[in-house]
Amino acid sequence: MKLERLLTMIMILINRKKVTAQELAEVFNVSVRTIYRDIETLSCAGVPVISQQGVHGGISLIDGYRVDKQILTKDELTSLTIAIKSALTTYEDSHAEAVLEKLTSIADDHVKQSMDHLFIDLSPWGPNILFKEHITILKSAIENRHCVSFTYSTTHGELTRRVVEPHTLVQKGKTWYLYGYCTLRMDFRLFKLARIKNLMQEDLHYERKEINLSELPWGKEWYQPENVVDLVISFDMAVTTLVEESFGVEFVDHKQAKINISIPEDEWLYGFLLSFGNRIKVIEPPHIRDILQKRAQEIVQLYKNPDNS
Secondary structure: OHHHHHHHHHHHHHHOOOEOHHHHHHHHOOOHHHHHHHHHHHHHOOOOEEEEOOOOOEEEEOHHHHHHOOOOOHHHHHHHHHHHHHHOOOOOOHHHHHHHHHHHHHOOHHHHHHHOOOOOOOOOOOOOHHHHHHHHHHHHHHHHOEEEEEEEEOOOOOEEEEEEEEEEEEEEOOEEEEEEEEOOOOEEEEEEHHHEEEEEEEEEEOOOOOOOHHHOOHHHHHOOHHHEEEEEEEEOHHHHHHHHHHHOOOOOEOOOOEEEEEEEOOHHHHHHHHOOHHHEEEEEOHHHHHHHHHHHHHHHHHHHOOOOO
16 A cells, blocks of 8 residues: 555656645545655655745655656646546446546646546436446456356347356447357357346356457447448428437438438337437338338327226
């Protein structure tokens, strides 16, 4: 603990021109006397620490040492802090929180102001206690190399019990996945955390297999040539901005209020198109028009039923 405190203290002194013993004591939650003992230890180890008394006094390093031994530039410190803050919006990690606290403590006023220039919040709207519980269990299983078991639901609602060797947690866009070796399929698979139920960490250990994170197949599982469809959609001009935002297009034909887009066809697409109500209309292909028409009729019949249950 003392060694860690000394190393962090050096980082603080490197990145700040001057700091008081009281400030350091508050950062490390120790007494001022302990800080002065640490300063003496650093001096004995050859670190050029200067202690000045008086109103404008404080603890600092000689200028040459600070410049020559710079660990992080101010821009690097800002970028690293923003990255850690962003990650902590989606899951709890005591180690990352400790690093963030240390980085913040060594930042000067200029760096702290720069940290507020970009704010990234990756968390979903509203509380999601089950998601956080799943993340905690899976992180523990990955670190301890324990298998996990859970019930997994397909897009069609089919349930299977899986035993998986968890290797990596993946966040792709707004969706979280578990990438691991499935003992049922005898191969690596991506599992959406939103479809995982009854998650348990097992006592069974596994040997971690070598994987290449840059080659994870999440894109292949969703965007495959055989399930891509060319959509032609007309829409109400009142929802132009929403259409541009939802379909990821930078420009639409405002005169004809129409877009052409290639997109994977699946259950998600049908529900997504229906969510626009009568504000958009699928022109092509005909089979998707038929699917949406049938489902719209089923919705009408559902609400025509006088039974409120």
